[in-house]
Amino acid sequence: MNQIESRSVEPPPVLDFPVKKEKRAVEIFIIGIGFLILMPLISIHRVTDFMIFCIFALSFDLLYGYMGRLSFGHLLYLGTGAYVFGLFIKYFQTNALLAILLGVLAAGLLGMLLGPIMVRATGACFSLMALAFNQIGFFLVLSPLKHITNGEDGFGAHAQSIGFVNFSSKTTMFILTLLLLLLVFYVLKQLTTSPYGVLVRSIKEDENRVRFLGYNTYFYKWVTFVIASAVAGLAGTLTALNYNFVNPNVMDVHQNVGVVFACLIGGAGNLYGAVIGGVAYMMISNYLAIYIHRWEMFLGLSMLMIVFKFRKGIWGNIRDIGDYFRRPKEIRPAAQKGI
Amino acid sequence: MLYTIFYGFSIGAILYFVSIGLSLTFGTMRVVNFAHTLTYSIGVYVLITFIPWLQGNFIPAAMIAILAVVPISYLIERFIIRRLYGESLDYTFIATFAVTLIGVDTIKMIWGVNPLPFSPPMSTYIDFWGMTFPLYRIIIFGIAIALFLGLELFFRKTIVGKIVVAALDDKDGVRSLGINVDKYFSIMFMLGSALAALGGVLYAPISAVQPYMGLSILLLAFAVVIVGGMGNLRGTFISAFALGMVMALTARYWSQGAETMVFIVMAIVLCFRPIDV
Amino acid sequence: MGELIGTKSLTKRFGGLVAVNEVNFQVVEGQVAGVIGPNGSGKTTLFNLLSGFFLPDEGKVYFAGQDITQMSSHRRVAMGMVRTFQLVSVFSSLTAWENLVLANIRFKKEEHSLNNFYFRPAHKKENLEICRHALNEVGLEKKAGVKTSELSYGDKRMLELAMALSLRPKLLLLDEPLSGLSDHEIADVIALLHQVKKDFAVVIIEHKISKIVDLVGRLSVMNEGRVICEGSPSEVLEDPKVRECYWGKEEKNCST
Numbered sequence: 001m002n003q004i005e006s007r008s009v010e011p012p013p014v015l016d017f018p019v020k021k022e023k024r025a026v027e028i029f030i031i032g033i034g035f036l037i038l039m040p041l042i043s044i045h046r047v048t049d050f051m052i053f054c055i056f057a058l059s060f061d062l063l064y065g066y067m068g069r070l071s072f073g074h075l076l077y078l079g080t081g082a083y084v085f086g087l088f089i090k091y092f093q094t095n096a097l098l099a100i101l102l103g104v105l106a107a108g109l110l111g112m113l114l115g116p117i118m119v120r121a122t123g124a125c126f127s128l129m130a131l132a133f134n135q136i137g138f139f140l141v142l143s144p145l146k147h148i149t150n151g152e153d154g155f156g157a158h159a160q161s162i163g164f165v166n167f168s169s170k171t172t173m174f175i176l177t178l179l180l181l182l183l184v185f186y187v188l189k190q191l192t193t194s195p196y197g198v199l200v201r202s203i204k205e206d207e208n209r210v211r212f213l214g215y216n217t218y219f220y221k222w223v224t225f226v227i228a229s230a231v232a233g234l235a236g237t238l239t240a241l242n243y244n245f246v247n248p249n250v251m252d253v254h255q256n257v258g259v260v261f262a263c264l265i266g267g268a269g270n271l272y273g274a275v276i277g278g279v280a281y282m283m284i285s286n287y288l289a290i291y292i293h294r295w296e297m298f299l300g301l302s303m304l305m306i307v308f309k310f311r312k313g314i315w316g317n318i319r320d321i322g323d324y325f326r327r328p329k330e331i332r333p334a335a336q337k338g339i
Numbered sequence: 340m341l342y343t344i345f346y347g348f349s350i351g352a353i354l355y356f357v358s359i360g361l362s363l364t365f366g367t368m369r370v371v372n373f374a375h376t377l378t379y380s381i382g383v384y385v386l387i388t389f390i391p392w393l394q395g396n397f398i399p400a401a402m403i404a405i406l407a408v409v410p411i412s413y414l415i416e417r418f419i420i421r422r423l424y425g426e427s428l429d430y431t432f433i434a435t436f437a438v439t440l441i442g443v444d445t446i447k448m449i450w451g452v453n454p455l456p457f458s459p460p461m462s463t464y465i466d467f468w469g470m471t472f473p474l475y476r477i478i479i480f481g482i483a484i485a486l487f488l489g490l491e492l493f494f495r496k497t498i499v500g501k502i503v504v505a506a507l508d509d510k511d512g513v514r515s516l517g518i519n520v521d522k523y524f525s526i527m528f529m530l531g532s533a534l535a536a537l538g539g540v541l542y543a544p545i546s547a548v549q550p551y552m553g554l555s556i557l558l559l560a561f562a563v564v565i566v567g568g569m570g571n572l573r574g575t576f577i578s579a580f581a582l583g584m585v586m587a588l589t590a591r592y593w594s595q596g597a598e599t600m601v602f603i604v605m606a607i608v609l610c611f612r613p614i615d616v
Numbered sequence: 617m618g619e620l621i622g623t624k625s626l627t628k629r630f631g632g633l634v635a636v637n638e639v640n641f642q643v644v645e646g647q648v649a650g651v652i653g654p655n656g657s658g659k660t661t662l663f664n665l666l667s668g669f670f671l672p673d674e675g676k677v678y679f680a681g682q683d684i685t686q687m688s689s690h691r692r693v694a695m696g697m698v699r700t701f702q703l704v705s706v707f708s709s710l711t712a713w714e715n716l717v718l719a720n721i722r723f724k725k726e727e728h729s730l731n732n733f734y735f736r737p738a739h740k741k742e743n744l745e746i747c748r749h750a751l752n753e754v755g756l757e758k759k760a761g762v763k764t765s766e767l768s769y770g771d772k773r774m775l776e777l778a779m780a781l782s783l784r785p786k787l788l789l790l791d792e793p794l795s796g797l798s799d800h801e802i803a804d805v806i807a808l809l810h811q812v813k814k815d816f817a818v819v820i821i822e823h824k825i826s827k828i829v830d831l832v833g834r835l836s837v838m839n840e841g842r843v844i845c846e847g848s849p850s851e852v853l854e855d856p857k858v859r860e861c862y863w864g865k866e867e868k869n870c871s872t
Contacts, residue, residue: 131602135558
């Protein structure tokens with residue numbers, strides 16, 4: 001009772017409850033080192049691929065892990081970024097950085113346009129609408145816009161060097177991609193630990209309740225969607241830059257399963273999982289296919305196992321173990337039992 | 340033009356066969372079954388395997404194919420679908436999609452990756468108003484109508500049908516009458532899968548047979564069910580034919596755009612009538 | 617003391633059922649009103665209509681002089697109408713103090729800057745201080761870092777009240793705030809309400825009538841979608857119509 005009466009009398013006490021202080025610099029450092037270590041083990045070109053996929057997975061995680069919307073057509077935005085990048089290089093200027101910027105803006109713009117329709121949907125409606133739009137996009141670059149996009153065969157897009165930065169060099173691509181990945185990670189981490197991040201997570205749990213706290217949830221869902229689209233577009237531009245080539249496969253609906261798997265296996269909703277899962281999926285699809293002939297079956301079986309047994313993914317389980325050891329010894333249940 | 344409409348009807352019929360199961364599974368179990376068209380493709384492959392054994396007799400081979408699919412659908416229902424009751428959508432999607440992946444790979448393992456050739460069991464044409472129509476497609480359409488009427492009768496007149504219709508409305512209410520609703524839902528699931536196999540078997544002669552055929556028709560089936568209303572069988576009937584017509588008409592003027600047009604229609608419908616899952 | 621919120625012939629139907637039937641309901645500033653009635657009488661639906669969860673089929677809702685009948689719910693909150701829910705409605709996946717972040721930053725001018733909202737961590741010092749203070753008001757500051765799913769129901773209810781108070785309401789709509797609480801917890805909630813009622817108007821739906829009798833200045837009784845009686849608690853509880861809707865018609869020659 002005393003605590004309640006002290007409402008307007010006592011000064012607010014100094015806080016001392018545990019809040020996980022995340023050291024952003026350390027995290028980024030670890031991720032950077034991780035990829036640098038990977039580089040000599042696997043070819044530098046492959047690791048660049050991995051990193052691009054991780055960027056895509058991060059954008060997907062924002063939408064799925066944080067906002068709770070499973071999109072079966074997120075590749076649409078990656079593809080948009082890739083195509084806008086490629087088309088700009090091919091028909092306008094060969095300035096890669098400008099092309100990247102335009103690719104990202106285009107993907108974000110598409111997200112802005114489709115967003116209002118998409119975010120009003122939930123669950124299956126959202127997933128299938130995303131799929132439908134992805135399919136439509138795929139078809140558009142395949143057929144009606146054939147004279148621009150060269151349809152099925154795709155087209156080459158060679159970016160010219162800017163100063164001493166030579167985009168054909170694998171090392172340059174690696175460094176560029178790594179820097180962008182770290183940048184994306186940093187930005188998304190800031191976003192998801194900010195009040196906006198709390199808002200998005202709340203919307204995932206109970207959107208109605210958030211409205212009754214006075215927030216226009218449609219707006220914030222739309223913002224999230226636009227950000228996710230733009231980052232996916234970035235991944236798309238890098239894909240095009242990395243291969244100097246763009247074809248409709250960048251928008252292939254069936255490839256969406258890869259990023260879903262990545263976020264599942266890594267653990268959705270914390271960004272680390274997206275990176276871990278991204279690497280894991282890339283390893284599996286690139287290398288497992290060599291050793292296990294039926295790798296798609298393996299993929300399917302492991303997805304089933306994850307759904308039924310292993311929902312939190314790699315990162316989620318690591319964190320659980322970490323939490324367990326971080327609790328004071330007295331309340332560890334095993335310790336209590338085994339005295 | 341008449342041909343177009345005619346083709347529209349036959350496509351619509353196939354879509355109808357395939358979509359019924361999807362609509363039922365959703366209406367009864369509230370599970371969006373991404374693995375639904377697996378039985379469609381498996382049915383086709385079994386059919387192709389058995390036809391040479393039966394000296395090219397289509398109908399017995401078709402029946403074997405459909406029957407072969409039943410135990411598979413039982414396994415899927417028993418071990419996967421049943422565990423997904425009440426789960427959030429992402430997990431049902433992912434789990435059933437995983438089943439599809441496994442299934443497709445199994446098909447590739449048994450039958451290989453390459454498309455298999457298969458010709459229609461009958462190449463008779465009927466002359467009508469000075470134009471020739473393949474009899475085969477007319478029969479497909481006829482079967483669809485018969486099926487629709489049959490299902491209507493089934494759901495209205497038989498006890499099992501009435502239980503299912505009631506359970507679609509209020510599952511717990513029916514359960515509290517002491518009826519094992521889950522058992523009937525399983526039966527409906529198997530029926531839906533068998534019908535999908537029927538669709539596959541009938542469509543195989545006039546389409547390409549390859550391991551991923553299930554996926555391409557799956558998306559179309561989803562579109563049908565969404566436009567017609569999940570769990571609404573009459574709606575499924577109408578939307579199947581409507582979308583079949585859309586496909587035929589689009590194909591006439593713009594050959595590759597047929598499937599995409601269906602998705603555009605679906606997207607538009609979803610904008611105005613979001614489904615609640 | 618002007619009218620804060622009022623409805624005119626408010627009606628809401630669900631299929632054939634008329635849940636709220638031409639209700640005229642007013643609350644003036646600073647008033648504490650109670651709404652009681654049997655289950656299904658339309659109390660929560662009334663709240664839902666007031667707060668914008670549903671839109672009415674007929675009638676109007678006025679708040680602070682404005683016609684808000686068609687206004688979306690989040691804008692009503694911005695105007696000062698805050699509600700709680702029958703089933704305690706907090707965010708289980710967040711920690712206790714995180715629940716308060718959203719409620720508390722609405723009113724901090726600097727938080728409205730895009731940078732602070734999107735980029736600065738939610739757990740920076742100032743935010744933590746404010747949330748700590750808000751939790752202190754309801755006696756939960758020791759549990760600030762606890763994940764909400766691990767709190768007891770009573771604590772969750774207090775957390776929900778802390779969220780509501782942080783939103784600086786002009787009108788607080790409480791839907792069965794005492795349900796599911798132990799006697800001790802009920803006492804805490806009542807004490808809190810006694811304290812805050814000076815700051816704004818409160819409308820409470822409750823079944824535990826005896827607990828709120830001292831708190832409310834006016835009691836309205838709903839039955840089958842209509843307000844059948846309104847007045848001071850003592851008047852209302854003696855009214856035969858009210859007794860009838862709870863306990864049935866009085867038998868004259870009953871030998872109980």
